[in-house]
Amino acid sequence: MIQELKESYGHLFEQALLDEIGRVGTFKEVSEGFQLMDIGQYIKSMPLLVSGAIKILRDDDEGDELLLYFLERGDTCAMTLTCCLGETKSEIRAIAETDAKLIMVPIQKMEEWTSKYKSWRDFVFKSYHGRMMEMLDTIDSIAFMKMDERLVKYLRDKAKVSGSKTIHTTHQDMAYDLHTSRVVVSRLLKTLENQGKVKLGRNMIEILDLE
Amino acid sequence: MIQELKESYGHLFEQALLDEIGRVGTFKEVSEGFQLMDIGQYIKSMPLLVSGAIKILRDDDEGDELLLYFLERGDTCAMTLTCCLGETKSEIRAIAETDAKLIMVPIQKMEEWTSKYKSWRDFVFKSYHGRMMEMLDTIDSIAFMKMDERLVKYLRDKAKVSGSKTIHTTHQDMAYDLHTSRVVVSRLLKTLENQGKVKLGRNMIEILDLE
DNA sequence: AACTCTGTGTAACTTTGGTTACGGATTTTC
């Protein structure tokens, strides 16, 4: 664990903090599709993402759902951060997008480290800022972009976090993430294929050229 | 200024911090419609809202715009907070929704106070959390709600921050905030009037019953 | 091979909301 910690967070945290994380943190390995957090669930520990990607979703009470953003290596869940003050429940759902490795830190340490380590404070603020920007980006997408553009952005993001030009998923699952219907996704994908931008297969989309 | 500061923030901050704010902060009074912050502008000081309301808008490059949320007494701009690390430009636009009083604090103090005062840290974290929740709320609105519901929510929010059942604005301005067209707003408002939920006038909407 | 299940392609239709256009009402300006 120390090894992984250093690789992902060594440049961010001072040695004393790295040591503390090593002492109190627990290592966790999850496979693709694992649900790390559900809406309404209480948060007892804070994840530091070491490898892989996590997708963060928003659901409403009628089963509607929407992808907010992906977390990648070096990221943490900003929602968790607020839970040191006030025993808040989670407002989001988190699913492992790929196999992932995390270090879980008990939230009791949060308050302590925030006053003790400047590097931790900076990290927390930077996380907030980053997530804030992701949220703005999401708002831009759903408010200003049409579905075809959103789909292209989605494909690009998904390719980026998986590190592959070939995406393995179904049209239905994409429809859930984009909060639209399967038919619409199939329709728009077919258009992209006719434009030579992607190649479609069963459970598979190969990105050829999304400029 | 000390008086106003105590009223709005006295229960949050310890005396020493209140004193410091009193020393380095400057008092600012703006009238309705005043633009406090534009996109791309650099941020030199941090506002603590003492009275009135501020509306926070997102614009894209094509002149599209969307209301994100309102700030009220005791709130601060979470976007500003991140600017102590990295000289970031503003990603949002802020307009005084009503006449408002603010205390402006130079951002250099941010870092200092964050390590010095626990109450300040808590305030900053709580602000982040609050704004995060507002953003989620905005996302819920534009992703899951239809325009008629969004309009009703908008009217309610606007009535709340102004503290009046009568809203003074034009259909066009509402259309900007909701990122739709004037015709659509007029159409939906007329429906609400026919349902006996509002009463319409020139530059005026009186809320009768939005349940 | 026959059957089932899941994923995809496509057509037809509906709904929501965006656009254009124009007329009337009220307010502001000169």
Add this chain to the structure above:
DNA sequence: GAAAATCCGTAACCAAAGTTACACAGAGTT
């Protein structure tokens, strides 16, 4: 008080995307 500007109501039309329905293909099961 005439002219100009602003605001609102409404109709007609259009485009995007959501819905329903069904056919077919491939993968897995028996």
